[in-house]
Structures are given as C-alpha cells and as structure tokens.
Amino acid sequence: MISLELNFNVLTRDLSHYLENQVKVGLFGSGVGLSLVLGFSAAYACYYLISVAKKPKLVVGGEKFNTFLKEQCPVVSETYYPTFWCWESRVQTLLRPFVTAKPGVSYRNELIRAPDGGQISLDWFDNDESGPYPDTSVRPTILLLPGLTGTSRESYILHMVQQCRDLGYRCVVFNNRGVSGEKLLTPRTYCAANTEDLEMVIGHLHRLHENAPIMAAGVSMGGMMLANYLGRKGRETCLKGVVVFSAGWDVFECTASLEKPLDRFLFNSYLTSCLQASVDRHRPVFEKHYDIDHVMRAKTIREFDERFTSRMFGYPTNDDYYRDASPIHRLKSVQVPMLCLNAADDVFSPNHAIPVEAVKQNPNLALLITCHGGHIGFLEGMWPRQSTYMDRVFRQFAKAVVEHGGNLRDL
Structure with missing residues (x-):
C-alpha cells in the first residue's frame, strides 16, 4: 500500500509540475480549467495504479521450477506498468511496431x-x-x-x-x-x-x-x-x-476471437492479405497445385487455411488441421x-x-499472465x-x- 501511495504521489506531482510549466493558465480563464485537468489527471492516475498496473499471475507446474523463476527471473514477481497512455489491448498491439x-x-x-x-x-x-x-x-x-x-x-x-x-x-x-x-x-x-x-x-x-x-x-x-x-x-x-x-x-478459439467484427476489421483482414501476398509472390510454384484465384478471394485467416494451408499439408478438413495445430x-x-507469457486481454x-x-499438471511448464499487453505488445x-x-x-x-x-x- 505504501508503494501504491508513493507511485500515486509521484505521478500526480509530475503531472502538476508539467501542467504548471507547459499550460497557459489564461487558456483556462480563472484557473478552473487547470483544476479540472489536474483533477482528471489525478483520477486517471488513481484508476491506472489500482486497476491497470498489476503483478502478473504466475502458474507453475512444479515447485522446483517455481523457485528457479522467482530467484533467477525477478520480473515474474514485479508489477507490470503498461504505458499509461496506451495500455488497452488493441492499441498496444497496433502501436508496438x-x-x-x-x-x-x-x-x-x-x-x-x-x-x-x-x-x-x-x-x-x-x-x-x-x-x-x-x-x-x-x-x-x-x-x-x-x-x-x-x-x-x-x-x-x-x-x-x-x-x-x-x-x-x-x-x-x-x-x-x-x-x-x-x-x-x-x-x-x-x-x-x-x-x-x-x-x-x-x-x-x-x-x-x-x-x-x-x-x-x-x-x-x-x-x-x-x-x-x-x-x-x-x-x-x-x-x-x-x-x-x-x-x-x-486455434479454434483464436480464430473465433479474430472473427468478431472489430478484430476482423483491425487484424484478421490485414493478416489474411499478408498471407495472400506471400502466396501471390510465389504464384508460378503454386498454380499447378492450387486454385490461387480462389485462395486470393479469402476474406479471413480461416478461409485462407481452408483453401490453402490445410490442403497443402494433407488434412482431410480444416478442423483436423486446427486440432493438430x-x-x-x-x-x-x-x-x-518452458516459460510462456500471455496477456489476458490478447484478442489473438x-x-x-x-x-x-494443463500447465499445472506438468512440472516443466510455467505460465506468466499479465492483465494487459495485447498481442506481442507489452509496452x-x-x-x-x-x-x-x-x-x-x-x-x-x-x-x-x-x-x-x-x-x-x-x-
């Protein structure tokens, strides 16, 4: 609790200092606007420190691996502070590159x-x-x-x-x-x-x-x-x-998540086009074996896999491929x-x-789950x-x- 109060005090102090030096008070009339900005900033900082910045959840299959991680990898026990202006899952995922x-x-x-x-x-x-x-x-x-x-x-x-x-x-x-x-x-x-x-x-x-x-x-x-x-x-x-x-x-759950309307628009369509571009680049090698025009009309990763990937590797159906993958x-x-890092808000x-x-049943496995971080974000x-x-x-x-x-x- 002392650490939380310290972080809150430091953050509000820095925000106040920034606003006092960078914001013209005249812009806010008598200073009421400045007070509102400070109040909003303090409320946001409080929300961030209470609801966003949290220690990751560590799940380990055996005590020996658990002890090893806590001794040699202190990061697994430390609070993860996502970048305060872009901690939301999709924003982290999109902005990282x-x-x-x-x-x-x-x-x-x-x-x-x-x-x-x-x-x-x-x-x-x-x-x-x-x-x-x-x-x-x-x-x-x-x-x-x-x-x-x-x-x-x-x-x-x-x-x-x-x-x-x-x-x-x-x-x-x-x-x-x-x-x-x-x-x-x-x-x-x-x-x-x-x-x-x-x-x-x-x-x-x-x-x-x-x-x-x-x-x-x-x-x-x-x-x-x-x-x-x-x-x-x-x-x-x-x-x-x-x-x-x-x-x-x-893979079934991953594709279902990526086919939700917003995630399909933000991620699925783009990744599908990247996969299609790779196929099109090597069209002369593929066109004797696959209907490339049909592959190029796929709108989602699932459709691409149905028309191309699962057939390439000899699976009877796309469900058979997804189960095996x-x-x-x-x-x-x-x-x-094996240590695995996932974010709880990863739409992928x-x-x-x-x-x-499953991780709890195998002493060779450890799973680190952060509340935020998106897909390959963790900013x-x-x-x-x-x-x-x-x-x-x-x-x-x-x-x-x-x-x-x-x-x-x-x-």
Whole structure:
C-alpha cells in the first residue's frame, strides 16, 4: 500500500509540475480549467495504479521450477506498468511496431536444403564481439522464431537479438519458407502444426556447435510451433529451455476471437492479405497445385487455411488441421523447461483459452499472465522505444537457462 501511495504521489506531482510549466493558465480563464485537468489527471492516475498496473499471475507446474523463476527471473514477481497512455489491448498491439525502435543488426544469411528439395533461410547474428564467450564453440546459441508472417526484421526479433548481443550470446532466426525474400523451390510453405523444418534446423544448429548450449524463443505462431515440437519430441531434443510469447493455444478459439467484427476489421483482414501476398509472390510454384484465384478471394485467416494451408499439408478438413495445430493438446508431453507469457486481454489468444490447468499438471511448464499487453505488445514506460516487458522476460529467462540451467535438471 505504501508503494501504491508513493507511485500515486509521484505521478500526480509530475503531472502538476508539467501542467504548471507547459499550460497557459489564461487558456483556462480563472484557473478552473487547470483544476479540472489536474483533477482528471489525478483520477486517471488513481484508476491506472489500482486497476491497470498489476503483478502478473504466475502458474507453475512444479515447485522446483517455481523457485528457479522467482530467484533467477525477478520480473515474474514485479508489477507490470503498461504505458499509461496506451495500455488497452488493441492499441498496444497496433502501436508496438511503430513506437518501438528497430536496433541495427547485421545478419549472416544461410540457406539450407530440406529433404523435399525446398530451402530454409536462417539469419545468423554471430556476435563475434562477445566478451563473455570469445570461444565460438561454446558460445550460447538462441534460436528465434517469428510470428505468422514475420521475419528476422521484425522489431520484437531485433530487440531479442539486442538482448542477446548484450549477454554475449549468438542468435539465429528461423525464417519460415518463402517469407524472407528467398526463392521458393517447392510448392510448400509452413504451418503451426508441421514441425519438420524446425526439427531439421535444430539438428543443424546442434551439429554446428555441439558444445554450445541451445535454447529457443518463439513469438505467436513461432511459439505455437515450438510448443508443438516439444510436445512431439519429449526428451529427444538438445534445447535446454524455451520461452514462448503470445502463443495461440487453441486455434479454434483464436480464430473465433479474430472473427468478431472489430478484430476482423483491425487484424484478421490485414493478416489474411499478408498471407495472400506471400502466396501471390510465389504464384508460378503454386498454380499447378492450387486454385490461387480462389485462395486470393479469402476474406479471413480461416478461409485462407481452408483453401490453402490445410490442403497443402494433407488434412482431410480444416478442423483436423486446427486440432493438430493447437499446442494445448501436447503440453502434457513437454519435457523441457518452458516459460510462456500471455496477456489476458490478447484478442489473438483469448483469456479463457489460456491453458492454466494443463500447465499445472506438468512440472516443466510455467505460465506468466499479465492483465494487459495485447498481442506481442507489452509496452511499458512513458515512451517505450527501447525496451518492453516482453524483452525483460526474455533476457532474464535466457540468462537463467544458459547460466543456471543445471538447476532445472530432472524437473
């Protein structure tokens, strides 16, 4: 309570100081207007501190993992203060790409060939200036998986690379087929349910750096793919830990949420057009196998998946694909420490579909739920250019797994 009163006093004092110096009293006549502004500001500050800024809910399947997180990742116990002027879910989601900085990162690209003849683009940040790990053979490797139509140039990926650069780690970004400018050699792209390419990439990293610890971070669909991979592999993986951000746990619930009128207008139609643009870019490869004109007339992600994705990967129906793509069904089989961050107000992954009970049944799982943050938002601070709450969770968990991962054995 003392902390709440202190924050309230500091915030109202700063607002008063700003208004006294920046607002011309004459604009408000006798000063009544200024009093109204101060009163409104104080009321808003009170509402924010009581109803918006809250500690996240931490759900952990086992006491050992719970203790590890609280000792090594203090962010899981700290109050999350969303940016006070844009804490609403949709606003956070829409503004993140525009208000956050894009750190300068120089990648080294590698194209690897898949068994079906396709190619996968990997963007490496080798971090050759690493002070803590000058020996490349043991330098920790962090595998990053972007979202549905994302690449290594997304701001949230660049921020994670920046965090790894500061820690001395090496990064590699797994770009899904056909999205990062490389030529598509076969009529196949990607989906959340199919983890063959991911498995091949992880094996490739392990062969290149056998003595280096490897962990992975996935965002949105990238997180879904990672969770499905872990559920399939169990203990048969070289990954030491995984962190997942804004994953959609039940695809049926995700698509239903995104088909509500406002969310369909703000997000669904745009993402559908991005998916269609990627298909159209590689039309010569696809047109012998699919009715591309029919695909291009899809109005929602569900329609796109019905006409393209589920058919590409051989599912009898789109419902079969969505069931297989939903990570919630595989969480019980995850045998690697995995921390998942979701916002309760994320329209892409609605609160009622977040797998709280499933996480409680597996000692390898932890779920961090913030009241606000939207989808890959998690903006904090007055002007959230350089860092977000999500970045802090990533940095602390990556460092904990790499430097204290021995404490997580035999969860």
